[in-house]
Amino acid sequence: MANVSTTICGIPFSNPVMPAAGPTSKDGAMCQAAAAGGAGAIVTKTISVEPAAVPRPCMAEVKGGFLNTELWSELSKEQWLETEYKLAKDTGLPLIIGLGYTAEQIAELAPLVKPYADALELSTHYIGKDLSPIINALTAAKKAVDVPVFMKMSPHPNIQEIALAMEAAGADGLVMINSFGPCMSIDLDSGLPLMGSKSGYGWLSGAAIKPLAIRCIYDAASVVKIPILGVGGVTNGRDAAEMLMAGASAIQVCTEGILRGPNVYGKIVSELNQFLDSQGYASIEDIKGLTIRKMKEWEANFTPAVPEVEQKKCKMCGACEASCVYGAISRSGQLQIDGDKCFGCSLCVSRCRFNALRMPALSQSQEGYHG
Numbered sequence: 001m002a003n004v005s006t007t008i009c010g011i012p013f014s015n016p017v018m019p020a021a022g023p024t025s026k027d028g029a030m031c032q033a034a035a036a037g038g039a040g041a042i043v044t045k046t047i048s049v050e051p052a053a054v055p056r057p058c059m060a061e062v063k064g065g066f067l068n069t070e071l072w073s074e075l076s077k078e079q080w081l082e083t084e085y086k087l088a089k090d091t092g093l094p095l096i097i098g099l100g101y102t103a104e105q106i107a108e109l110a111p112l113v114k115p116y117a118d119a120l121e122l123s124t125h126y127i128g129k130d131l132s133p134i135i136n137a138l139t140a141a142k143k144a145v146d147v148p149v150f151m152k153m154s155p156h157p158n159i160q161e162i163a164l165a166m167e168a169a170g171a172d173g174l175v176m177i178n179s180f181g182p183c184m185s186i187d188l189d190s191g192l193p194l195m196g197s198k199s200g201y202g203w204l205s206g207a208a209i210k211p212l213a214i215r216c217i218y219d220a221a222s223v224v225k226i227p228i229l230g231v232g233g234v235t236n237g238r239d240a241a242e243m244l245m246a247g248a249s250a251i252q253v254c255t256e257g258i259l260r261g262p263n264v265y266g267k268i269v270s271e272l273n274q275f276l277d278s279q280g281y282a283s284i285e286d287i288k289g290l291t292i293r294k295m296k297e298w299e300a301n302f303t304p305a306v307p308e309v310e311q312k313k314c315k316m317c318g319a320c321e322a323s324c325v326y327g328a329i330s331r332s333g334q335l336q337i338d339g340d341k342c343f344g345c346s347l348c349v350s351r352c353r354f355n356a357l358r359m360p361a362l363s364q365s366q367e368g369y370h371g
């Protein structure tokens with residue numbers, strides 16, 4: 001078995017998978033369920049000075065993803081301090097406490113949660129896109145506590161600039177990404193938005209945002225030295241491995257935990273372990289930031305190529321043929337790719353549910369893209 005334990009900012013984690021701030025850590029009982037389900041740490045739902053008045057409906061599964069218009073915890077800070085943090089602390093796992101939002105609010109909250117926190121995670125979701133209020137919130141937290149302070153980032157396009165600014169301002173780590181939006185879905189029966197917010201807007205999470213999360217993590221990890229806790233669209237161990245390769249040091253999971261329950265954390269850890277074993281990696285350290293290291297070599301060596309077919313795996317389902325816009329694929333007797341017509345786009349490789357196709361330039365199949 002590969003070694004999945006890690007240490008982040010001096011905090012030891014028995015495994016790198018944990019619930020993200022959200023409904024799966026919305027109170028002490030949920031934190032305990034996450035621990036029983038195999039999480040390696042707990043990140044509690046963001047609290048602020050006042051409980052949130054969450055509009056409803058506030059959650060919906062949508063094609064490929066998930067919409068929410070939850071704000072922060074609807075529980076009071078007093079309830080968290082009197083009851084919920086104690087239950088979360090009883091798990092014995094590293095406890096990362098989610099706080100929001102402005103410098104003034106953080107200055108009030110951080111000293112209160114200090115006795116429970118192994119680290120703080122500050123959500124920057126509702127304090128705009130300017131850097132100064134975010135940095136002010138970070139500074140207020142750093143003044144109040146001596147534990148690591150992690151900054152939770154939204155998926156900004158200029159993520160490198162923001163990540164560097166956070167690092168320079170003293171952030172101990174970054175958490176990325178928060179849900180993406182605003183987005184909207186409409187209920188066809190009523191003609192009204194699915195979300196009960198005034199605008200009808202919601203924020204997108206789940207599998208749909210994984211490529212966005214991977215890009216943000218990759219970009220940020222390429223320029224900063226502080227650790228990144230990756231979050232966004234992780235549904236299985238291979239997704240977790242992908243996030244580590246992009247440069248994350250640990251993995252947070254929200255939507256998949258909501259949809260499948262608290263055993264997902266242990267399941268993701270064991271799938272991650274299987275992946276590491278199957279590829280001969282001894283530990284998660286071996287794949288952390290692997291893509292950043294490999295990219296220069298990859299760009300230099302890339303040449304378009306025709307996919308290779310492993311005929312015994314091909315079920316002749318026709319999914320690749322149907323989506324080959326170059327008309328290069330045919331099924332007569334067996335799957336054939338016409339090298340003169342093939343553009344080397346590689347869509348067929350990612351479309352194949354049976355891992356029967358691979359690009360020769362890739363060292364391993366793209367198995368798991370669908371799983």
Ligand SMILES: Cc1cc2nc3c(=O)[nH]c(=O)nc-3n(C[C@H](O)[C@H](O)[C@H](O)COP(=O)(O)O)c2cc1C
Binds near residue numbers: 123
């Ligand atoms: C219903 C819901 C509530 C959330 N509440 C919070 C929150 O209170 N604080 C926070 O920082 N992020 C919150 N998030 C964002 C998640 O922590 C996470 O960043 C995002 O959903 C992407 O991860 P995922 O694709 O695994 O869900 C929430 C997400 C969902 C779906």
